[in-house]
Amino acid sequence: xxxxxxxxxxxxxxxxxxxxxxxxxxxxxxxxxxxxxxxxxxxxxxxxxxxxxxxxxxxxxxxxxxxxxxxxxxxxxxxxxxxxxxxxxxxxxxxxxxxxxxxxxxxxxxxxxxx
Amino acid sequence: xxxxxxxxxxxxxxxxxxxxxxxxxxxxxxxxxxxxxxxxxxxxxxxxxxxxxxxxxxxxxxxxxxxxxxxxxxxxxxxxxxxxxxxxxxxxxxxxxxxxxxxxxxxxxxxx
Numbered sequence: 574x575x576x577x578x579x580x581x582x583x584x585x586x587x588x589x590x591x592x593x594x595x596x597x598x599x600x601x602x603x604x605x606x607x608x609x610x611x612x613x614x615x616x617x618x619x620x621x622x623x624x625x626x627x628x629x630x631x632x633x634x635x636x637x638x639x640x641x642x643x644x645x646x647x648x649x650x651x652x653x654x655x656x657x658x659x660x661x662x663x664x665x666x667x668x669x670x671x672x673x674x675x676x677x678x679x680x681x682x683x684x685x686x687x688x
Numbered sequence: 689x690x691x692x693x694x695x696x697x698x699x700x701x702x703x704x705x706x707x708x709x710x711x712x713x714x715x716x717x718x719x720x721x722x723x724x725x726x727x728x729x730x731x732x733x734x735x736x737x738x739x740x741x742x743x744x745x746x747x748x749x750x751x752x753x754x755x756x757x758x759x760x761x762x763x764x765x766x767x768x769x770x771x772x773x774x775x776x777x778x779x780x781x782x783x784x785x786x787x788x789x790x791x792x793x794x795x796x797x798x799x800x
């Protein structure tokens with residue numbers, strides 16, 4: 574069955590280290606998204622991509638980067654991890670939009686702790 | 689003002705009760721509306737889309753009022769398995785470029 578996976582599921586790192594979170598989907602979706610979820614906030618968009626070689630900044634992109642070299646993967650990199658980046662990170666994907674029935678499918682999440 | 693606002697709850701209801709959640713959004717140009725469900729420590733999953741005419745899926749009914757920028761979700765005959773956080777979600781951009789704006793969620797706890 575097609576799916577979307579994230580790895581690692583849990584990660585503890587130290588301030589200042591570079592961290593990369595992986596996201597892989599097998600639906601052949603063009604659109605992929607990274608969100609973070611924190612108490613008191615809804616899911617907030619970090620970066621997104623509408624296809625290979627396309628990347629765009631979301632509302633909370635500072636300190637994060639992404640690259641899209643193929644359809645299946647959108648890795649998220651924290652260039653120099655900060656304690657404020659302790660969060661749960663969700664990757665999502667969707668087909669190219671078809672009216673208002675677009676659905677984003679979420680991965681299981683990565684729980685990141687920055688000490 | 690947040691783009692999507694929800695009452696955080698928690699809503700504690702007995703099994704069999706009817707419960708309603710409300711949500712308001714600030715961007716009048718928003719084009720698509722959804723309710724997602726998120727179980728504790730899990731990923732959000734689409735519960736249902738919300739259409740202007742209102743729509744029903746079993747025990748769940750969603751309504752949209754564009755004039756008031758208001759969305760609702762009604763759950764009838766609550767089950768223990770309905771316990772979760774319900775996220776109101778609004779899409780902007782439309783077509784191939786839709787972006788989702790999430791509310792902070794309303795926590796529902798159905799009691800036996």
